[in-house]
Amino acid sequence: MSETLVAIENLTVRFGNRPVVDRVNLSLHRGDIITIIGPNGAGKTTLIKAILGIQAITSGHIMRSKGLVTGYVPQHLSLEQTLPLTVKRFMLLSGQSLAECESALERTGVSHLLNASVHHLSGGEQQRLLLARALVRKPDLLVLDEPAQGVDINGQAALYDLIRQLRDQLNCGVIMISHDLHLVMAATDKVICLNQHVCCSGHPADVSHDPAFIETFGRPVAESLAVYHHHHNHSHDLHGDVVGSDNSRQAPVREHSHEGCQHEHH
Amino acid sequence: MNIIDSVLNDFFWRALIGGLGVALVAGPLGCFVVWRRMAYFGDTLAHSALLGIALSFLINVPLNLGVIITSVVLAIALMSFSRNKTLATDTLLGILAHSALAIGLVALSFMPEVRVDLTGLLFGDLLAMTRNDLLWIYGGTALILTLLVVLWRGLLMSTIHEELARVEGVQVERLRLLLMLMFALVIAVAMKMVGVLLITALLIIPAATARRLASTPEQMATLAILFGFLAVGGGLSLSWHMDTPAGPSVVVTAFVTFLVVYGAAGIFSGRSSA
Numbered sequence: 029m030s031e032t033l034v035a036i037e038n039l040t041v042r043f044g045n046r047p048v049v050d051r052v053n054l055s056l057h058r059g060d061i062i063t064i065i066g067p068n069g070a071g072k073t074t075l076i077k078a079i080l081g082i083q084a085i086t087s088g089h090i091m092r093s094k095g096l097v098t099g100y101v102p103q104h105l106s107l108e109q110t111l112p113l114t115v116k117r118f119m120l121l122s123g124q125s126l127a128e129c130e131s132a133l134e135r136t137g138v139s140h141l142l143n144a145s146v147h148h149l150s151g152g153e154q155q156r157l158l159l160a161r162a163l164v165r166k167p168d169l170l171v172l173d174e175p176a177q178g179v180d181i182n183g184q185a186a187l188y189d190l191i192r193q194l195r196d197q198l199n200c201g202v203i204m205i206s207h208d209l210h211l212v213m214a215a216t217d218k219v220i221c222l223n224q225h226v227c228c229s230g231h232p233a234d235v236s237h238d239p240a241f242i243e244t245f246g247r248p249v250a251e252s253l254a255v256y257h258h259h260h261n262h263s264h265d266l267h268g269d270v271v272g273s274d275n276s277r278q279a280p281v282r283e284h285s286h287e288g289c290q291h292e293h294h
Numbered sequence: 295m296n297i298i299d300s301v302l303n304d305f306f307w308r309a310l311i312g313g314l315g316v317a318l319v320a321g322p323l324g325c326f327v328v329w330r331r332m333a334y335f336g337d338t339l340a341h342s343a344l345l346g347i348a349l350s351f352l353i354n355v356p357l358n359l360g361v362i363i364t365s366v367v368l369a370i371a372l373m374s375f376s377r378n379k380t381l382a383t384d385t386l387l388g389i390l391a392h393s394a395l396a397i398g399l400v401a402l403s404f405m406p407e408v409r410v411d412l413t414g415l416l417f418g419d420l421l422a423m424t425r426n427d428l429l430w431i432y433g434g435t436a437l438i439l440t441l442l443v444v445l446w447r448g449l450l451m452s453t454i455h456e457e458l459a460r461v462e463g464v465q466v467e468r469l470r471l472l473l474m475l476m477f478a479l480v481i482a483v484a485m486k487m488v489g490v491l492l493i494t495a496l497l498i499i500p501a502a503t504a505r506r507l508a509s510t511p512e513q514m515a516t517l518a519i520l521f522g523f524l525a526v527g528g529g530l531s532l533s534w535h536m537d538t539p540a541g542p543s544v545v546v547t548a549f550v551t552f553l554v555v556y557g558a559a560g561i562f563s564g565r566s567s568a
Contacts, residue, residue, distance in 0.1 A: 077457070080457075080460075080461050081461070082457055082460045082461060098461055100457070100458055100461040100462075102455060102457060102458055105454070105455060107454060108329050108330075108331070108453075110328045110329055110502075110505055111329045111453065111454065111511060111514075112505060112508045112509050112510055112511060112513065112514055113454065113510065113511060114509055114510055117510045117511070117512075118454070121447060121450060121451055121454070122462070123447065145509060161458075165462070171461075
């Protein structure tokens with residue numbers, strides 16, 4: 029197994045009395061691409077903010093590898109119109125050299141915009157700029173919050189492709205939030221379906237058949253993702269481990285039993 | 295030495311030198327007021343300066359010190375109040391700004407033995423600037439400029455994207471507090487010049503004028519300083535030749551510059567945003 033970058037144990041974040049992230053366990057290794065999916069208000073952003081270290085946690089542990097450098101790609105760069113900013117200046121604010129900045133922009137395909145105003149970028153260009161801004165710090169871990177928001181469908185596929193390529197080139201770990209389920213399924217190694225707690229997790233093709241996934245997203249969504257049907261033919265022991273499964277290698281690993289959990293049906 | 299002495303003996307030169315000193319820090323700080331939408335916050339701190347003056351008389355400390363302390367206390371109070379979201383920030387600021395001003399006026403009226411020039415406090419008395427005031431201005435200016443240069447990258451990053459800045463290790467909260475302290479200081483030293491009611495104008499107008507011509511934050515800060523110089527120089531000349539009140543003349547000059555720059559830029563580019 030490659031180096032563990034982040035290990036999360038029993039992470040809980042409460043806002044007031046409401047658990048927003050509830051007893052989540054997760055580990056992320058160098059080279060992994062993990063995508064977090066889940067309905068609105070499922071605690072996805074809170075979870076990645078906790079991983080980034082900018083969200084106070086209520087209980088549990090987050091262990092980060094020593095000297096971990098994180099690159100963060102926020103949802104938007106909602107820049108005040110009153111703040112004049114060029115792509116070049118924004119990149120240089122990372123504290124890296126101009127050559128490093130240019131090479132990062134090159135990697136994400138926006139080096140021609142070096143002298144453009146950040147205010148004049150399209151949604152896709154802005155995401156690529158934010159990605160370059162994260163890359164220039166040479167991160168071990170790349171954290172992306174809905175990287176494809178505001179990007180058209182062709183651009184989205186290209187963006188997820190780019191993220192995979194960057195993972196290969198930089199040998200970093202990637203964790204991202206996404207709503208684009210079809211693209212997620214194609215571009216990720218592991219999917220975590222979050223609804224405060226981890227409903228299910230595993231390889232994308234399997235998660236889409238998981239009853240917990242279907243309960244969370246509704247049958248139409250799940251069926252649109254499912255190419256073939258498969259039945260849950262495993263059960264869990266007390267620790268949530270899969271027992272008595274005849275295809276356990278491919279089966280999604282259920283984090284815990286769902287007795288007593290409430291899910292909304294859509 | 296003789297030349298310096300004779301320059302400093304002239305009230306007009308003292309006013310000019312003091313005004314330029316204030317403009318030097320009002321430019322870059324004003325940019326942060328504009329970028330972070332803190333105009334109303336600046337107003338609130340400025341209005342509280344009057345309360346600070348009343349308190350300084352009460353406990354017998356130098357006026358500038360009293361004003362700084364009051365502004366700092368109010369800034370910290372505002373920061374902690376605004377975390378508790380029962381009231382919208384602008385409502386809270388509106389309450390505190392005018393209450394501080396009113397309490398200051400009421401408190402001063404209870405001290406009949408204290409003779410203060412209220413008009414001077416409210417609208418500034420640039421021409422009455424003393425050598426001691428100059429010392430305060432240039433001490434404050436040197437401190438603020440040093441802080442701004444050292445903290446520039448962090449301040450700018452936390453203004454552009456607070457969470458991104460925090461991920462990159464910028465101490466966002468500490469910088470916010472330091473920025474407030476710098477505002478408090480600049481208000482204390484600029485109060486003499488334009489008065490508590492007009493200080494915010496001196497922060498905002500040159501920065502807003504600079505925005506039209508700048509394409510990087512640093513350009514905007516530099517241009518804001520230059521437009522501030524222009525406002526002080528122009529305002530004092532206006533005051534000298536036309537016998538108008540100095541503080542308001544500075545603000546009027548800044549406003550005219552703003553109109554000219556936006557008008558000219560509109561004509562030349564035919565577009566509305568830079």
